[in-house]
Amino acid sequence: MRTLITALALLAPLAAHAETVHLDMRLGTPAVQAGKKQTAYLKVGLTGAADRKPTRVPVNVALVIDKSGSMSGEKIMRAKDAALMAVDRLGPDDIVSVVAYDTRVSVLVPATKAADKQSIREGIARLSPGGNTALFAGVSKGADELRKFFDRNRVNRLILLSDGLANVGPSSPGELAGLGAALGREGMTVTTLGLGLDYNEDLMQGLARATDGNHVFVERPGDLVRFFDLEFGEVLSVVAQDADVRIRCEAGVRPVRVLGREADIVGNEITAQLAQVLARQEKFVLVELELPAGEAGDERPVCQATVSYRDLESRETEQREAAVKVRYVATATEAQAAVDRGVMVHAVELVSNEQNRLAVKLRDQGNPEAARRILNDNAAWLNYNSTYYQAPKLKKLEEQNLDDAKNLDESNWKHRRKVMRRVQHQYDLQQSY
Amino acid sequence: MKLRLALVLAVLVLAPLASLAWLGARFAADARAEVVARFDEVVRARLAEQAAAVGRLMGEKVKALVAATDGFPEEPGDIRDRVRRDGRFRFVLVLDSEGRRVFPPADGPVSEAEEAFVERTRGLWQGRALGRPAAHRGEDTHPQRQQQGIAPPLAKGNQMTLGNGPGDVDVIQAAAPPTPVPLTTVATATADAHGWHVWYWGGGLNLMFWRRIPDGRLVAVEVDRVQLLADVVARLPDTGSEGGEETTALIDSAGEVIYQWGAWTPAPSQAPRILHALPAPLAAWRLAWTGTVPVPAGMAPGLLIGLVAIGLALAGLAVWFYRESTRAxxxxxxxxxxxxxxxxxxxxxxxxxxxxxxxxxxxxxxxxxxxxxxxxxxxxxxxxxxxxxxxxxxxxxxxxxxLRLRPTEAVIDDVIRDAIEGFAPSLERCGVAVAFEPGAPATVRVDADALGQILGNLLSNVEKYAHGGPVRITAVQTPTDTTITVHDSGPGIPRGDRQRVFEPFERLSDALEEGVSGTGIGLGIARDLARLHGGDLTLLPTERGAAFELRLRHA
The missing domain is CATH 1.10.287.130 (Signal transduction histidine kinase, dimerisation/phosphotransfer (DHp) domain)
Structure with a gap:
């Protein structure tokens, strides 16, 4: 039976053209040296089929726009432009709502079909800045607009644009992350666009992360249109959602932790949720495992994964299964020869991401020296790995870390911290842009 | 004279106008109070409706949670599946019929998040509240409450559970340090009962839905405060583009604004006018309405116009009256x-x-x-x-x-004699005998003509009214004064008319004066002249006849 599942899993790539979502499960080290416990990285990845798209998945989008006093001038103008552009991309069956908030919340466009674009444009035109920042209430109201046409077969997404700190209602990053988690449980994702240098990146990034949504640092108002474009491009490329990933480890295999994403580990079982599966873009859960010592020549099953998701084309909940095995070999060279570079590079990215987060923490604690050391070490480590795994991708991340290390001083920190949070988010959740 | 008239008329105009204005102001104030009361009532009704909407939300939550806990699985794995698949759950606590925790399992594997949840809710499932770790007690007692500022409402019955059995009365220990009451002591019913359990910890209100499911287990579902807040906010109105001078806020147990709507921003010092608590179990949260009651400022315009009209009419009347009387x-x-x-x-x-x-x-x-x-x-x-x-x-x-005096040197006795002499023929004709007792022989400075006029008037009266009897005239002099008394033996003057006789144009009753002519100014003039002399003319009380006493002062 187990062999059969494994065979199916191996065959899966061949059948990719026929299925909406491709489940790719593999170990970074399919072969390990015998005789001792080994650490291994397991990737469970989901990719939407590239050539699918006879019909576009309908979307349900709420634009939640900060119109507090600080947004006045170019910012609000660009935000309007971006929102108008986004509305233009929507089809007549899509649903859109526009919520603006300052100290209070106004539903400028209640959830409505995007067919009547004129009234939506008029609603957006009513945006005028002033007041404080009731971010929590704005998101709550935006979520309520999504709820009106909520459908598991639509992409239900709230896009939040803010340039400031939340200061009315619940305002801590923890509370907003809690709100995100609740919305995520309901089946909504929140994309947060932080504009300028004054928003709270922990709050904005945490809110997006809790829903497995996107987060961007928009440095200049002029970039808003581009990011809205990217965001809507992603929304329109969603092929499946509400993916529930469950990984059961075989006896003796111990799940240590999940890198990058939120996940629950209970005993030998790991569960994680991926909000959306995109066409041509892999989203994955990366698990660090401890493998028991084996004898050379052994082949042992490691894990089996069950992934269920909502297929937005067939409008059915579908399920995929896969399993992996590990081979025990006599020498390290043999093991190295079998290494799956793709998985290992992802593992390196996520581990370096953890170091990067640690650097932010140290810098926050007022220890830029330690933070710089961590970042430089991290860069060195990335450099080593990029050579080792022949991965130019890691070079880029190395440069990023070196750049971070150079910008820890007071004058650059506000900006740099936002960049770091944005990059961390990008790698952790495999953001498409 | 004119000034007095003008004053009187002004009072006549102003007094009714003032009283009308006062009445009008009273009336307007009453009307305003009524408008305010009615407005408050409307606002209250609206707040009640908004609170009721939140109440309905909680009702829906109860319904959903009851449905979600139907056929609740027993195995931890299955429970986790249920929790994961259902957005309504976040964390679940299951106690068996004896109150022992069965989920999250004490002996089996648990996730980190579950472990944190177990710690957080220790007070709820651990039957002995005092047995809790000290760290927890420190966390959820006084510093927390001081930070909260406002104590959550304590009214019993206001925060009771929404269930329907004897076992669902959920007593909240909000006044005391917020030690959570163990669920086992509140959910004792064996039947299928459910309710809310509220306690204050970690920044405010915490809510747990509990249900005693038919197999005797107690399933408690933690309601995420943030999620609850978001749901409540979603149920409340948003801010429209227009609206009056009002704003409504949802405030939590610490008095912090969670959410507000209404385009108007009150002054920071303006206190809420109306407070309305949300229904149980969220009674610690209140809706606070702040705004200005749109009442007409001052008096009603109609009333003001009426007052002005009445004022004009009165003033016109007064002017007319003033002109008439001054013409007269x-x-x-x-x-x-x-x-x-x-x-x-x-x-x-x-x-x-x-x-x-x-x-x-x-x-x-x-x-x-x-x-x-x-x-x-x-x-x-x-x-x-x-x-x-x-x-x-x-x-x-x-x-x-x-009227001025022209004093000259004169002997008063002589002046009297001259006067008597002048009257002698007519007095004689009337049968009046004159008895004069002179007593003012000194030469003094008086207006002899005026004195003669006074005496003439007195004697003229005698001539007219006191026929047939003697008249006695006496003069008594001191260095500064001379007193002359003229006492006739006529019918006299009735007591009540004693002052009246001096008034100009006053004449006493007709019966006595038939055929008697007179102008009625004689006595008045006599007295005025006497008073100009620094003296007086008075009517002495007598048994018979009339006796006038004239007093003159001379240098």
Whole structure:
């Protein structure tokens, strides 16, 4: 039976053209040296089929726009432009709502079909800045607009644009992350666009992360249109959602932790949720495992994964299964020869991401020296790995870390911290842009 | 005189106007109070409706959670599946019928998040509240409450559970340090009961839905506060583009604004006008309405117009009345002037008549009694006429306030004698015997003419009213004063009329004065002249007849 599942899993790539979502499960080290416990990285990845798209998945989008006093001038103008552009991309069956908030919340466009674009444009035109920042209430109201046409077969997404700190209602990053988690449980994702240098990146990034949504640092108002474009491009490329990933480890295999994403580990079982599966873009859960010592020549099953998701084309909940095995070999060279570079590079990215987060923490604690050391070490480590795994991708991340290390001083920190949070988010959740 | 009239008229206009204005203001204030009360009622009803919407939300949550806990699995793995698949759950606590925790399992594997949840809710599932770790107690007692500022409402029954059995009464220990009451002690019903459990910890209100499912287990579902807040916010109105001067806020147990709507921003110092608690179990959260009641400022316009109209009418009336009365006064003054001029004109021929009558009396033979008597009558009547004219001129001067004395050296006894002599013929005719007791022989400075006029008026009265009896005239003098008494033996003056006789144009009852002529100004003029002399003319109380006492002051 187990062999059969494994065979199916191996065959899966061949059948990719026929299925909406491709489940790719593999170990970074399919072969390990015998005789001792080994650490291994397991990737469970989901990719939407590239050539699918006879019909576009309908979307349900709420634009939640900060119109507090600080947004006045170019910012609000660009935000309007971006929102108008986004509305233009929507089809007549899509649903859109526009919520603006300052100290209070106004539903400028209640959830409505995007067919009547004129009234939506008029609603957006009513945006005028002033007041404080009731971010929590704005998101709550935006979520309520999504709820009106909520459908598991639509992409239900709230896009939040803010340039400031939340200061009315619940305002801590923890509370907003809690709100995100609740919305995520309901089946909504929140994309947060932080504009300028004054928003709270922990709050904005945490809110997006809790829903497995996107987060961007928009440095200049002029970039808003581009990011809205990217965001809507992603929304329109969603092929499946509400993916529930469950990984059961075989006896003796111990799940240590999940890198990058939120996940629950209970005993030998790991569960994680991926909000959306995109066409041509892999989203994955990366698990660090401890493998028991084996004898050379052994082949042992490691894990089996069950992934269920909502297929937005067939409008059915579908399920995929896969399993992996590990081979025990006599020498390290043999093991190295079998290494799956793709998985290992992802593992390196996520581990370096953890170091990067640690650097932010140290810098926050007022220890830029330690933070710089961590970042430089991290860069060195990335450099080593990029050579080792022949991965130019890691070079880029190395440069990023070196750049971070150079910008820890007071004058650059506000900006740099936002960049770091944005990059961390990008790698952790495999953001498409 | 005119000033007084103007004053009186002003009072006549202003008094009713003021009282009307006061009444109007009272009326307007009452009307305003009523508008305010009605407005408050409307706001209250609206808040109640909004609170009810939140109540319905909680009702839906209860329904959903009851449905979600139906056929609740037993195996931890299955419970986790249920929790994961259902967005309504976040964390679940399951106690068996004896109150022992069965999920998250104490012996099996748990996730980190579950472990944190177990710690957080230790007070709920651990039957002995005192047995909790000290760290927890420190966390959720006083510092927390001080930070909260406002104590959550304590009214019993306000925060009770929404269930329907004896076992669902969920007592909240909010006043005491917020030690959570163990669920086992509140959810004792064995039947299928459910309810809310509220406690205050970690920044405010915490809510747990509990249900005693039919197999005897107690399933408690933690309601995420943030999620609950978001749901409540979603149920409340948003801010429209228009709206009056009002704003409504949802405030939590710490008095912090969670959410507000209404385009108007009140001044920071403005306190909420109406507070309305949300229904249980969220009674610690309140809706606070702040705003201005749109009442008409000041009086109603209709009332103001009415007041102005009445004021104008009254003022017009007053002006008309003032003009009428001043015209009457002018008329009277003209008449006085006319009489005055006439009197002046009469004076000259009268003097001539008197002079020629005297000449004629001298020229008559002593035998011609008849003619002498006739001349005496002419003399007497012309004297009377000149007294009359003298009185009228004095009165006119008095009216014009030009009445002055012209004092000369004189002996008062002589002046009296002259006066008596002048009246002798007519008094004699009336049968009045004059008894004069002189007592003022000193030469003093008085206006002899004025004194003669006073005495003439007194004697004229005697002549008119006191026929047939003697009249006694006495004079008593001190270095500064002279007092003259004229006491007749006529019918006297009734007690009640004693003051009236001095008023101008006053004449006593007709019965006594048939055939008697008079102007009614004589006594008044006499008294005015006496008072100009620094003295007075008074009527003495007597047994019989009338007795006038004239007092004069002289230097």
């Amino acid at each position: 006064l002018r008329e009277a003054a003209r008449r006085v002037t006319f009489v005055n001029q006439v009197s002046h004109e009469l004076k000259t021929p009268l003097t001539n008549i008197r002079m020629y009558a005297e000449l004629l009396a001298d020229e008559l033979d002593d035998e011609d009694d008849r003619a002498a008597r006739h001349v005496a009558i002419i003399e007497g009547e012309s004297q009377r006429l000149s007294r009359l004219i003298g009185n009228i001129l004095t009165f006119a001067r008095k009216q014009r306030e030009t």
